[in-house]
Amino acid sequence: xxxxxxxxxxxxxxxxxxxxxxxxxxxxxxxxxxxxxxxxxxxxxxxxxxxxxxxxxxxxxxxxxxxxxxxxxxxxxxxxxxxxxxxxxxxxxxxxxxxxxxxxxxxxxxxxxxxxxxxxxxxxxxxxxxxxxxxxxxxxxxxxxxxxxxxxxxxxxxxxxxxxxxxxxxxxxxxxxxxxxxxxxxxxxxxxxxxxxxxxxxxxxxxxxxxxxxxxxxxxxxxxxxxxxxxxxxxxxxxxxxxxx
Amino acid sequence: xxxxxxxxxxxxxxxxxxxxxxxxxxxxxxxxxxxxxxxxxxxxxxxxxxxxxxxxxxxxxxxxxxxxxxxxxxxxxxxxxxxxxxxxxxxxxxxxxxxxxxxxxxxxxxxxxxxxxxxxxxxxxxxxxxxxxxxxxxxxxxxxxxxxxxxxxxxxxxxxxxxxxxxxxxxxxxxxxxxxxxxxxxxxxxxxxxxxxxxxxxxxxxxxxxxxxxxxxxxxxxxx
Numbered sequence: 001x002x003x004x005x006x007x008x009x010x011x012x013x014x015x016x017x018x019x020x021x022x023x024x025x026x027x028x029x030x031x032x033x034x035x036x037x038x039x040x041x042x043x044x045x046x047x048x049x050x051x052x053x054x055x056x057x058x059x060x061x062x063x064x065x066x067x068x069x070x071x072x073x074x075x076x077x078x079x080x081x082x083x084x085x086x087x088x089x090x091x092x093x094x095x096x097x098x099x100x101x102x103x104x105x106x107x108x109x110x111x112x113x114x115x116x117x118x119x120x121x122x123x124x125x126x127x128x129x130x131x132x133x134x135x136x137x138x139x140x141x142x143x144x145x146x147x148x149x150x151x152x153x154x155x156x157x158x159x160x161x162x163x164x165x166x167x168x169x170x171x172x173x174x175x176x177x178x179x180x181x182x183x184x185x186x187x188x189x190x191x192x193x194x195x196x197x198x199x200x201x202x203x204x205x206x207x208x209x210x211x212x213x214x215x216x217x218x219x220x221x222x223x224x225x226x227x228x229x230x231x232x233x234x235x236x237x238x239x240x241x242x243x244x245x
Numbered sequence: 246x247x248x249x250x251x252x253x254x255x256x257x258x259x260x261x262x263x264x265x266x267x268x269x270x271x272x273x274x275x276x277x278x279x280x281x282x283x284x285x286x287x288x289x290x291x292x293x294x295x296x297x298x299x300x301x302x303x304x305x306x307x308x309x310x311x312x313x314x315x316x317x318x319x320x321x322x323x324x325x326x327x328x329x330x331x332x333x334x335x336x337x338x339x340x341x342x343x344x345x346x347x348x349x350x351x352x353x354x355x356x357x358x359x360x361x362x363x364x365x366x367x368x369x370x371x372x373x374x375x376x377x378x379x380x381x382x383x384x385x386x387x388x389x390x391x392x393x394x395x396x397x398x399x400x401x402x403x404x405x406x407x408x409x410x411x412x413x414x415x416x417x418x419x420x421x422x423x424x425x426x427x428x429x430x431x432x433x434x435x436x437x438x439x440x441x442x443x444x445x446x447x448x449x450x451x452x453x454x455x456x457x458x459x460x461x462x463x464x465x466x467x468x469x
Contacts, residue, residue, distance in 0.1 A: 056374070058374070058460075058461050058462040059462050071257055076257055077259070078379070079378060080257040080258070082259075082373070082376050082377065083257055083258050083260040083376065084257055085374055085375070085461075086260060086375060087376070089374075093371075097371040097374075097465075098371075099271070099368055099371065099372075100368075101271075101277070101278040101279070102271070106270070106274070110375065111376070113263060113267050114263060114375055114376035119267060142278075162376075
């Protein structure tokens with residue numbers, strides 16, 4: 001085992017859907033270092049989401065191993081996984097997934113409360129993080145009362161409030177316009193640089209890819225190729241990954 | 246957002262319990278913002294408990310009046326359809342009706358809680374991604390249901406008692422006031438309240454466990 005933050009070793013995932021057997025992953029091996037900004041690309045059905053979920057401890061491999069900070073995730077029980085997700089991972093979703101009935105402050109504070117601090121302390125911490133993402137003036141608004149970009153900022157604040165080692169962002173700009181998407185990418189990049197958080201995104205967004213340290217293509221359940229920063233040639237409106245060795 | 250933690254853990258600890266009032270805040274926020282559904286569920290509880298309390302209250306009032314054994318009052322009692330010789334015995338038909346109304350109420354609450362679980366699969370998954378333990382999810386649903394049950398039961402018990410009093414005054418005039426079994430009436434309110442609260446908790450057990458069993462990855466797969 002290497003000293004990488006995240007280490008996937010020959011990860012396989014097989015689903016049985018009735019009589020049909022689906023091979024979501026067919027042996028994925030990948031290391032991700034601390035502080036890296038990694039984009040995972042792949043068409044839908046490529047196994048990208050499955051791999052993504054395994055890093056977050058949401059799904060377990062059929063064979064192979066996933067280590068995060070040296071811990072084999074498959075060995076953890078339900079409560080340990082809950083602790084792991086709470087303290088080590090910050091999840092960001094394409095559709096924001098805020099609790100619609102709670103205010104911005106409450107949405108962030110509840111994640112903080114799960115980490116074990118008192119509710120009063122959680123509100124203080126939540127307010128500080130919301131302020132940091134530029135929403136200090138929207139603390140008591142419901143998600144429905146703010147724009148999509150602001151909702152994603154609330155979600156980023158929620159992901160950051162427990163100072164995770166890893167941010168897992170699934171198409172974080174997928175529901176946002178170009179300009180707002182750029183702001184969100186800037187925010188994520190800032191988190192990586194200022195706090196040393198490892199950012200892993202699943203995305204099709206070109207802006208996101210150009211901000212990445214590493215781009216991983218997954219196709220048919222296998223890693224198709226991995227490109228480092230500067231290796232990715234971006235053309236107008238599309239990305240050409242096949243011309244680079 | 247202090248400096249990064251650099252301590253290396255020997256093993257991953259288990260996620261701790263969250264104070265129950267945190268779940269209560271989440272439940273309360275959910276109820277307040279889905280007020281219409283909460284009110285419909287509550288109205289079912291109110292009706293069932295009002296019926297129960299009305300029957301209990303009326304029974305104690307008539308029992309008190311029969312015990313007076315006054316000729317003029319006995320005539321009034323018979324006019325009101327009370328069989329003064331068998332008063333105090335339970336009426337099987339009534340027990341069955343009350344039982345049925347409570348059962349309907351129970352099914353109504355369960356149904357409303359199941360709807361609540363189904364439309365919040367994504368929310369449950371998100372909470373689990375944030376580190377919620379199963380017990381937290383169970384708590385939020387039990388509290389949501391019992392809040393509706395308790396509020397509905399309070400209104401229902403008071404309403405049932407008031408109706409029993411109004412009917413008694415209409416039938417027996419001053420006799421009812423003079424022989425009011427205050428303690429027995431309070432007891433029927435208490436019974437109505439306890440049954441309503443208990444019912445709402447029992448009704449929520451299955452939906453709450455179904456919610457807690459949802460896996461975060463399944464919950465996140467659901468499209469809005």
